[in-house]
Structures are given as C-alpha cells and as structure tokens.
Amino acid sequence: MRMKRHAAGKRERANGMALNHFQAFLLFAAVISVAFGFLGRRNPSDRVKYILWSFFLFLLVGIGIAWAMFPFSR
C-alpha cells in the first residue's frame, strides 16, 4: 500500500501539478474573471458584480459547449 502511494506520488511529481478537466476549467475561469473585473471596472461593487457575472458566464458557456460536444465524443 505504502509502495503504491509512493509510486503514485513520484508519478505525480514527474507529471507536475495534476488537475482534472473541471479543476483546470474552474481555475482558468476564476483567474480570468478577476483580472477582467479589475481591468474593466473601477467601482468596487461594480467589480464584484462583473467578476461574478463573468465567472458564471464562463461556467455556463464552458459546460454548454462540453454538453453539446458530448454526443460526438464517442
């Protein structure tokens, strides 16, 4: 068991940071939304609204496209 875990850890280090598709997608959406919010709006409350709205739209469009592509994936 310990050897298995050790091997998995070694493999993970060799492969670098291991994020699944959804985690990478969430990280990307969050980071870009924050950057757009700060660059695009000056007022703090406007920024928060913009960040949340942008993040929501990233998720909506990403999941929507993934869902639309699902029938062609197999």
Next chain:
Amino acid sequence: MAEDADPNLNLPEVVEEPIVAEPPDVPLPEMSAEKRAMAIGIAGWAVPGLGHALQKMWGRAIVVFVTVGILVFAGASMRGNVFTSHGNDAFDTLGFVADLGTGIFYFGAQHLERNGADVSHAGGDYGTRFLATAGVLNLLAALHAYEAARGRKA
C-alpha cells in the same frame, strides 16, 4: 516714529498669503506624454502590473501581477509547452509570441519546467493554454496601462 502714528487710522490689514508657485501655462510637449505612455506600456509588459503601479493604480497592479503569475505557475507546473524562438512552424511562432507576453515570467516558466513539457496528457495541454493566456492577458493589461497613461478613461 511708529509710536507717533494715530492708532485710530483704518489701515488695511496685511494678510500674509502663502506663496504658491503657479503651474506654467505652457502645455507639456505632445511627444513627451506619448513617450511616457509608451514607456509605461513597455514596463507593464516587461513586469506584469508595473505599468499600473507606475500610475499608482495599486489594486490593478497587484491583480495583474498575481493573476499572470498564477497562470504561468499553473501552466508550467502542469508541464505545458513553453515555446522558444526556434519554432518549427507558424503555430510555434505564435505560441512563442503569446508566451513572451508574460515578460519576465517567461524565464520563470522556463526555469520551473525542469522536466520539460509533456503534452501527451490533458494536463500538459491545459498548461500550454494557461501559459499562452497569461501572455495575452499581460499584453492586454499593458495596453490598458498605456491607454490610461494617455489619459483615456480606464
């Protein structure tokens, strides 16, 4: 002699006003403002967030630095492809231009990827996109800083 003066005389009181240097009416030369804006844009590209920091836009400066840094760190940690100038085709060159957009972080990404890129799995492919996005985002931020320095609404 001053003691001989009539105290009932209504002399105007002398109020001491602070001496303030008036700004010269001569407007700044057009070229120097443009050059300054260009320098701010280049600084923003070279060091993410510096263009905004030079204009005392601290919040934006920190956010640009942190977001570009996170994307570069994640991209390099996921073993994304850091393109070099010795590309084989136009897509490699485009990737190099996008990666170079991260400024000094480009060299950080190369340093982080000690094992080299690995795009044989999805993580590496995502990493490549993260790095390119970081570069394009930083170019956008540098352009924003340049426009703000030119006096456009930002």
